[in-house]
Amino acid sequence: MATGRTSAQFIAALRNREELIGYWSLLDSPIAAERLARVGYDYLAFDAQHGLFGYQGMLNNLLATDTKGSTAVGMVRVEANDLTYIGKALDAGASAVIVPLIDNAQDAADAVAAVRYPPLGRRSYGPMRAQLRVGPNPADTHEQTAVLAMIETADGLANVEEICATPGLDGVYVGPSDLRLAIGGATSTDPAVQDEFEQALIRVRKAAEAAGIAAGIHNADGASAARRLAEGFTFASVAADVVHLQQIATSHLEAARGGAR
Numbered sequence: 001m002a003t004g005r006t007s008a009q010f011i012a013a014l015r016n017r018e019e020l021i022g023y024w025s026l027l028d029s030p031i032a033a034e035r036l037a038r039v040g041y042d043y044l045a046f047d048a049q050h051g052l053f054g055y056q057g058m059l060n061n062l063l064a065t066d067t068k069g070s071t072a073v074g075m076v077r078v079e080a081n082d083l084t085y086i087g088k089a090l091d092a093g094a095s096a097v098i099v100p101l102i103d104n105a106q107d108a109a110d111a112v113a114a115v116r117y118p119p120l121g122r123r124s125y126g127p128m129r130a131q132l133r134v135g136p137n138p139a140d141t142h143e144q145t146a147v148l149a150m151i152e153t154a155d156g157l158a159n160v161e162e163i164c165a166t167p168g169l170d171g172v173y174v175g176p177s178d179l180r181l182a183i184g185g186a187t188s189t190d191p192a193v194q195d196e197f198e199q200a201l202i203r204v205r206k207a208a209e210a211a212g213i214a215a216g217i218h219n220a221d222g223a224s225a226a227r228r229l230a231e232g233f234t235f236a237s238v239a240a241d242v243v244h245l246q247q248i249a250t251s252h253l254e255a256a257r258g259g260a261r
Helices: 007-015 028-034 055-065 083-092 105-117 128-132 138-144 154-158 162-165 177-182 191-211 222-231 241-260
Strands: 021-027 043-047 074-078 096-099 146-151 171-174 214-219 237-239
Touching: 007 021, 007 138, 007 146, 007 191, 021 028, 028 043, 028 055, 043 055, 055 074, 055 128, 055 162, 055 222, 083 096, 083 128, 083 154, 083 191, 096 105, 105 146, 105 162, 105 237, 138 241, 146 154, 154 162, 154 177, 154 191, 154 237, 162 171, 162 191, 171 191, 177 191, 177 214
Parallel strands: 021 043, 021 237, 043 074, 074 096, 096 146, 146 171, 171 214, 214 237
Antiparallel strands: none
16 A cells, blocks of 8 residues: 655655645535545545535545545635635645636636635644644645646636746646536547647646646546646546445446346
């Protein structure tokens, strides 16, 4: 089993553009999170935007991620680019936040400000659980938490170079389903825009590399994650528990039915 990093070590690796692999969770299941945290992933990302988490669920899953034997830190995709949502995720102990629907440099700057305490930002001081493992002094907290901007809209792609250059931003994260729709796909997996989609990914990677920040992407499976890392993304998520649960259950059902004939 891989050796887990502290939050500070994870953030340093992220900022150094080291290769990191995470797992994406939609289910509010701390028992599942506890098991997944021991598999060897570098992070578990809990989706508070489209997942099935309320605040208590987010907190419980972050607690589960930090249990004995864990190799992972907890990350949260917050509901929106909002000071309160971002602050609550960080106060609950998230090492990083992924902020959706970033369209321009001002959006990115607002996200950074929500993560940093004054005078660098606007985060309100009340770290609650986070003070037991991140910080609690503002300067230490800033070294141990990261903010990642999602590139998933037409405006976000058009402004990706300016977004990546935003002071204090630690990385960008591609939402492939929304990005494919944004460039004209009829569905979130439309192959008709594959060439345009691949060019968009190259643009995001190059913008992040030029700015010296991390570049991440969402993936349906491990093979896809390996491909994107080989292309130059620095971190990749494998998604997601609810989908994989259905897939493996279906495969076992098909095997059982086939073997019974």
